[in-house]
Amino acid sequence: MNRRRFINLFLGGSFFATIAAFLYPVINYILPPKQAEAVQKKVAAAKVGDLAPNAAKIFKFGSSPAVLINTQEGKLLAFSAVCTHLTCTVTYEADTGTLYCPCHNGRFDLSGSVISGPPPRPLEAYDVEVVGDDIFVSKKA
Numbered sequence: 001m002n003r004r005r006f007i008n009l010f011l012g013g014s015f016f017a018t019i020a021a022f023l024y025p026v027i028n029y030i031l032p033p034k035q036a037e038a039v040q041k042k043v044a045a046a047k048v049g050d051l052a053p054n055a056a057k058i059f060k061f062g063s064s065p066a067v068l069i070n071t072q073e074g075k076l077l078a079f080s081a082v083c084t085h086l087t088c089t090v091t092y093e094a095d096t097g098t099l100y101c102p103c104h105n106g107r108f109d110l111s112g113s114v115i116s117g118p119p120p121r122p123l124e125a126y127d128v129e130v131v132g133d134d135i136f137v138s139k140k141a
């Protein structure tokens with residue numbers, strides 16, 4: 001191998017290595033991961049006594065926010081906190097007893113139904129179960 005051929009191989013290899021280093025992260029970003037995200041069906045949302053009457057708590061249900069509400073009557077309710085309009089996080093408004101989305105003034109009642117605003121569908125309701133000191137929230141079967 002003469003010097004000219006060695007230089008050509010070295011520069012050509014460097015060029016392809018540079019292109020590969022640029023394309024690899026771009027392709028990884030564009031292509032979806034091979035393994036789907038694990039679907040969580042049940043989480044411990046709070047401890048009994050954590051929530052005063054007419055109060056709520058946002059917690060993580062898998063990778064999404066959810067809201068656990070202790071109503072004025074002491075009934076525990078849970079919903080996905082992801083607004084069905086453009087996925088903003090809804091919060092519980094104690095003074096109105098409703099779930100409110102601040103992005104476009106969406107409002108839901110305590111059955112998850114839309115009261116006002118642009119959300120096209122009700123919030124996803126979850127089952128709530130008290131086991132010992134823990135409050136578990138799970139997807140409806």
Ligand code: FES
Nearest residue numbers: 083085086101106
């Ligand atoms: S995102 Fe909730 S009302 Fe628009």
